[in-house]
Amino acid sequence: MVSSILGEIHLSVDLYKSLDNMLANYLNIRKWAEVRHTIPVFKKGMLPDIEELYDTTDDVIPETADKEMDAAIEKLQTRGLFEIKTEYLRDDFFRELDEDIQLLQGLKNEWDAIEKENDPKLKEFINILKKQLKEDPARKIIVFSQFADTINYLEKKLKEANLPVFSYTALKATASNKETIRVNFDAGCKKNEQKDDYHILVATDAISEGYNLHRAGTIFNYDIPYNPTRIIQRVGRINRINKKVFDKLFIFNYFPTDIGESETRIQEISTLKMTMIHAIMGEDTKVLNSNEELQAFFVEQYKTLIEINEQKSWSTEYYATLHEFTDSPDLKKAL
Numbered sequence: 011m012v013s014s015i016l017g018e019i020h021l022s023v024d025l026y027k028s029l030d031n032m033l034a035n036y037l038n039i040r041k042w043a044e045v046r047h048t049i050p051v052f053k054k055g056m057l058p059d060i061e062e063l064y065d066t067t068d069d070v071i072p073e074t075a076d077k078e079m080d081a082a083i084e085k086l087q088t089r090g091l092f093e094i095k096t097e098y099l100r101d102d103f104f105r106e107l108d109e110d111i112q113l114l115q116g117l118k119n120e121w122d123a124i125e126k127e128n129d130p131k132l133k134e135f136i137n138i139l140k141k142q143l144k145e146d147p148a149r150k151i152i153v154f155s156q157f158a159d160t161i162n163y164l165e166k167k168l169k170e171a172n173l174p175v176f177s178y179t180a181l182k183a184t185a186s187n188k189e190t191i192r193v194n195f196d197a198g199c200k201k202n203e204q205k206d207d208y209h210i211l212v213a214t215d216a217i218s219e220g221y222n223l224h225r226a227g228t229i230f231n232y233d234i235p236y237n238p239t240r241i242i243q244r245v246g247r248i249n250r251i252n253k254k255v256f257d258k259l260f261i262f263n264y265f266p267t268d269i270g271e272s273e274t275r276i277q278e279i280s281t282l283k284m285t286m287i288h289a290i291m292g293e294d295t296k297v298l299n300s301n302e303e304l305q306a307f308f309v310e311q312y313k314t315l316i317e318i319n320e321q322k323s324w325s326t327e328y329y330a331t332l333h334e335f336t337d338s339p340d341l342k343k344a345l
Contacts, residue, residue, distance in 0.1 A: 028159045029121060031056070033114040040107065048093035058086065131264070132164075135230075136171045142228065143173075143209055149256065150195060150226035153212040154244045155233050164212045164232070176208040180216040195223040197255050215240055223247040227256035231263045 041060045042050045050057055063082040083091070096103075139151065155161050158179040165177035176194065178187060193205045204225075211223065215235075226248050231241060241263075249259055 028157070029114065029118055033111070033118055036107065036111050036114060040104075040111065042093075043096055043104070046093065047096050049096065049099065050091060050093050052086070053090035058082075132167055135232075136168065136173070139168070139173060139210065140171070146227075147209070149228055150208075151210045151228045151230065152195075152223055152226045152244075152248065153210065153230045153232055155212070155214060155231075156235050156240075157233070158214055160232060161212050161214055168210060168212070173210055174208050175210040175212060178211065178213040178217050180214065183216065191217070191221065191223070195225045196221075197224045197250070197253050198222050215244070217247070221247055222250055224250040224253060224255050227258070228260040229262070231261070234263055234265055 035057055038057055038059055039049060042048060042057075045060050052058075063079060142149070142151065153164060155164070158181065161177050161179050165175055168175040176190060178191060190208070191211065193199055193203050194208045195211055211217075211226065217223075224247075229244060229248060231244065234241070245259070245261060
């Protein structure tokens with residue numbers, strides 16, 4: 011769990027809100043176990059506070075409270091809630107849960123003592139964005155992060171810096187937002203429909219598939235996932251074969267600090283996986299670092315297979331002639 015927390019917290023000081031939410035969720039799970047004797051599993055959104063669902067005050071009739079609780083639970087079950095009875099848990103489950111709660115509380119206490127506005131990474135990042143937009147205003151920029159909290163934080167801070175930024179996460183997947191992205195970042199959009207209201211798009215991987223963003227020529231990966239194929243998918247949003255906009259595409263990756271890397275090993279693991287991908291599948295674009303050795307050998311093999319498949323074999327022509335002959339009305343009449 012420590013590496014999971016550090017994987018997000020090292021990004022920016024404002025992300026301590028995620029730590030706060032995690033702590034609240036763990037405490038809530040503890041309360042569910044005490045009240046319901048179950049461990050709740052809720053797939054979407056924040057787990058509802060058990061105390062808000064179950065009124066335990068003295069002036070409430072127990073039977074009424076139970077009925078209200080059952081109705082609330084049934085409603086949550088339609089949204090994906092299911093419960094695991096505590097009797098099925100390991101004996102040390104609650105000991106480990108309490109240890110996690112203590113760890114989270116300790117981290118939060120330490121974090122509360124830090125000056126929240128001191129974010130040198132963000133300050134330098136804003137300077138880089140301003141410089142790039144000034145030097146090449148036609149080259150729009152996409153900023154990716156794994157975490158919705160990071161995206162919301164970046165949007166807020168970039169707007170405060172007067173940068174033309176738009177944000178997108180899974181919770182913002184509305185038709186209106188998708189249209190805004192299309193007319194501002196899709197080079198396939200008709201010229202008379204294209205707009206320049208926004209030059210920077212900050213987004214989670216919710217936008218890494220199914221979108222054309224090739225009016226942008228630069229990608230910043232504000233954090234690096236363990237699975238480097240996500241980076242490939244991100245780059246694929248601006249590296250579109252059907253319409254070339256820029257001769258060169260720029261990719262900037264933010265790896266963890268030495269302290270963060272010692273706990274998360276993000277750079278080590280993602281680089282190893284990317285090396286394996288290059289060795290097995292081949293690749294023609296450096297997406298993780300400038301030291302990647304590219305091997306595009308499958309490209310030539312693919313072209314050769316296409317050429318072979320497009321050639322007509324003697325058997326194909328033979329069966330076509332035979333089918334034409336046997337399907338002839340004159341032959342059928344003669345038979």
